[in-house]
Amino acid sequence: MDINAVKSSYKIWAPVYDKTFGAITTVGRKRAIGHINSRQGKVLEVGVGTGLSLKHYKPHLQITGIDVSPHMLAKARKKVAKRGLSHVKDIQEMDARAMKLPDNHFDTVVAMYLVSVVPDPELVVAEMTRVCKPGGEVLIVNHFAREKGALSVVEKAFAPFANKIGWHSDFSIHRILGEDDLSVQGQSKLPPLGMFTFLRMEKQGGNARLN
Template sequence: MEIDAVRSSYRRWAPVYDATFGAITGVGRRRAVEHINRRSGSVLEVGVGTGLSLPNYRSHLKVTGVDYSAEMLAKARERVMDQGLDHVVGLREMDARALDFPDGTFDTVVAMYLVSVVPEPEKVVAEMARVCRPGGEVVVLNHFARDEGTVARLERGLAPFADKIGWHSDFSMERVLGCRALEVVEKRTAPPFGLFTLLRFEKRAHADA
């Protein structure tokens, strides 16, 4: 997807996102954040959207969120203000392919339901690795294409409409596994119905992205 298509798609999605896709992905988001809550320090959520996950982070964490959609971020800021989420220390409009943070800024970097909706996802993962400290964690929660079966055929059928629906239905997991700075430490299915996958990576101490 081109970046302008992403912006246009999420401008359309912003008013109804929470009640539609947000509702479908709620359990998966909570489980990802439950893991992050067992960690400490600073967290960067890439593709924070309307901030659906922000209330679930525990107060001992310092959470920053970035997103390319101004409309989504406006809703996230409203959520932070309305719910008094003091652990959220910043929400910024930003292209995930060029994160405006120094190397090794965050203890944990997470992207939920993002990598199949952005152009150049390999660059996004490399940037997530760059801004994560050595020994820290990168967490990716996403739908990945299946190799066979009815669902796989449906994914391939929807693929030409990526710019309209806002995500790549036939997105391959291999596209997020090539960053040399990251080592996979966990891979497990996530609800609903195991349609999504949670990947946990550790940032290697001495490796280039």
């Protein structure tokens, strides 16, 4: 899927997203944010979309959100203004493959339901790693392809329609596990039917900073 297809797709999704895909993916969002709320500091949410997550972050955190779709972001900005979410410091239109953000800056970098949507997921994870502080966490919530079983057949059947539905149904987790600076800390399956995964990774070098 190229970036123009992503933008076109999310222009169509934006008005209905919260009541459709957004509604069935609440569990993963709450699980990741529950974890982030136990942490401190600056959080970057990559592919923040319509901002469904924003009201769930605790006020001790400083949240930055980026997304490539102006239509999804317009919804997010509306939520921030309507609810007075003062912990949301910055919402920017930006391509996650080339972030205009400093190195080693955020304590936590999270992408929910993004990696199977972007054209170059490896590049996005490399960028997430770059902007994360050493010892910080890179978190991913996503659907990953099953290796076998009836649902794996369904996933493969939907794969050719990626440009229409806006995500790759047969996306392999191995595409995002190649970053040398990240070590996997945990991987849990989420309902419904273990369809989604919450993946926790840590950026190396946290102790080196203290020496």
